[in-house]
Amino acid sequence: MESYHFNWNVIWRDWDALLGGLALGLEVAVYSLAIGMIIGQSCAFMMTAKSRLLRVPSRVYVTFLRNQPPLLLLFFAYFVLPRMGIRLGREESVILTLGLYAGAQLAEVFRGALVNIPRGIAEAGKSIGLTTFRVNLLVILPIMFRNALPALGNTFISLFKDTSLAAGIALAELTWQTRRISTETFAVMESWITACVLYVVTCTAISYALSYLENKLRIPR
């Protein structure tokens, strides 16, 4: 058996493709987070509403989607929806899938953050003459958002990691690029070490940025 020869040149040659893949993953994660936050926020309000008509469907959506393997959802969006006349590109499929999936996770996060706000705060808002809508928008939402921020950050990191699933439908993000390089050049060590390092560095950087943000936005006491 001939021993392995390291050849880092294949990595430098495709360095731009790898970084481009990383950037694509981050971009997809940001868009999915945006969709997820909108869905999660709406579901959280619905889940805490008085009417059953709002609570039951949002509960069903959240429970069903939270307990699905995201890869199955992605393949459904990319391979099955077109057969029903809904054609999505690779990137759109990933963003839609991860957005819907994150929406279900975030609904629970936001719901928890909403429930934790003392009733008196909303009542205080009403007593100074704000409408229900304005109480929600100006009083409840900012507090809820701050409560939810740590969990929101974790969701973003796991969304970014989940963008690697896009390799399954051949979207040219970091994991797909790495797999391409590793099978084209047989430089398995170099390519996968590089990918792992890039992912770990990016996740660590995001998590430091988030804890800085959390400190800045913490409710002053």
Place this chain on the structure above:
Amino acid sequence: MTELLSSLTEFLVAVRGAQPLLLSGLVKTAEAAILAILLGTAFGLIFGLMLVYGGKILRLAVKIYVDVARGIPGLVKIFTVYYLVNQLVIEATGYRMSAMLCGIIALAIHASAQIAEMTRGAIQALPRGQSEAGKAIGLTFGQIQFNVIFPQAIRQILPTWVTSAGEVVKGTTLLSLISVPEFFVAIKEAAAREYIFFSFYLFAMLVYFVIIYGIELFGRHLEARFNKY
């Protein structure tokens, strides 16, 4: 309505035809998930204890392992074990690990990192007074751990541990990308063979939902039982 009924019967006939394929896929999924959970739990507990009681260097080494394992996406871990670790194993021993084994190892690494963190958190969350009280009545270090600390820590860990078992089941679908013939692969094959896509995917979603939600409910049941006191 009749159209819906006829497509439903058509689907049920197709499921019947694909039954052996689907069942063997389900068995593979269960096998991978159970082995990964067992391995991950064993190593996770050991690593968690190292994080609490280990010396400086051991703690640092385990901390790096946990952080790195958590920073790498599950799929990348699977590919890394399948391509990179396999290469190392081949060079060292000449033996090639099967895709299934690679997948189980990768899923177990993922779970072990989560469980190590959980274990550390649960033990460190216990008030110091607990082990001090043990010392005060003359228990040895081992007695304190096994009779005072662990029984309390395990109650803390169990509900989250069950959640991470659900995550492992979700993770087994990733094994389809290194062509382990698990349930999702069986579904894809059956769907392509019978040329019924929507129903088979919906069926897969229901099956995964029942398994993963079942695990979640089981976790909640345990939580309720342990919080009774």
